Amino acid sequence: MVSSKFAKKMEHKSIVRVPLDGKIPLVSLVEVNTVSQLTLNYFLGCDSGFNGINCKKRCGHCSKHSCDLVSGKCDSCSDNYVGAKCDIPPVPVFSEPPVMSDIEYSEATVKVKNFELANKNYKDPPDVYYVEYRKARENSEWMASDQRNPFNKSAIIILQHLEPNTEYIVRSVITTIDKKPIIDENLPHAAFTTKCYEITDHDFISSTYNTSIRVTFNSKFQV
Structure with missing residues (x-):
């Protein structure tokens, strides 16, 4: 107290x-x-290797196997990991998230502009990259774009069939020359929210009955 x-x-x-x-x-x-x-x-305080409220977060690959109990930062890293929390693996991953633009009701445009890698201590060089996205709520599944782009070549990727007024997160995933995708929960990601429909009189047809009313929306509301 x-x-x-x-x-x-x-x-x-x-x-x-x-x-x-x-x-x-x-x-x-x-x-x-x-x-x-x-x-x-x-x-x-927490057991060695854990941090955060109720000690639920795991420390990264810290050289001393323990980290700051509040921030999760390490004094130094092991196993060629880098970053303040030693959570960036020794594989080719982007240092920054992709850039979002032209966000609409059911579509959004993604573009990778910065091709700098967060960790240069990797063995397998990058080959191509693609985009993964999911709803921001917990336990939603990642979905991958069909488009694959050569590494170091900026290209526009359009995400389709999104839900209106919904928050998403998106990240760029690199595939190495040996065809191995580098997927890690610590990959930098961007967040965006699709637009909400503004309904007008032209967007629906209503039919009234003695004790009820029927409303039919037009095709643009079918995602």
């Missing part, structure tokens, strides 16, 4: 450390506008 006197001192803090039972827990994610809205998410 946090006393009001202690809470006032913490009111404008983002990260604090307080002693508890002889240990020093990390108190993070303090979201507070007033004392009454004080919320503390804290933990007393």
Whole structure:
């Protein structure tokens, strides 16, 4: 329990450390506008190799097999992994997500503009790339574009049959010369939301009956 006197001192803090039972827990994610809205998410420490609230996140390939309990950052990496969290594998992956444009109700345009690789410690060189996308909600499946483009050649990829007013995430996947796709959950991705239909009188036909009404929409609402 946090006393009001202690809470006032913490009111404008983002990260604090307080002693508890002889240990020093990390108190993070303090979201507070007033004392009454004080919320503390804290933990007393994690087993080696884990971090985050309730220790649910795994550390990357850190050389010491442990990472910062809040940020997940490592002092140094092992196994040729790179990145602050040592989560970028030694394979050819893009350093930046693709760029989105022309987002409509059921279509969106994707383009890779930056071909810089996040980790240059790879053995199999890149050959071609394609795009994967899925709905932003959890547990939705990744879908792949049919179009394959030579590496280092920018091309427009159009995603079709999307659902209106829906948030998606998209990422670029490289396939190496030995035809192996490099798929990793830490690949950089972009987020976008398709447009929402604005219904007008010309978009539907209504038929009224004694106790009901029937509405039929035109074909543009069929995704």
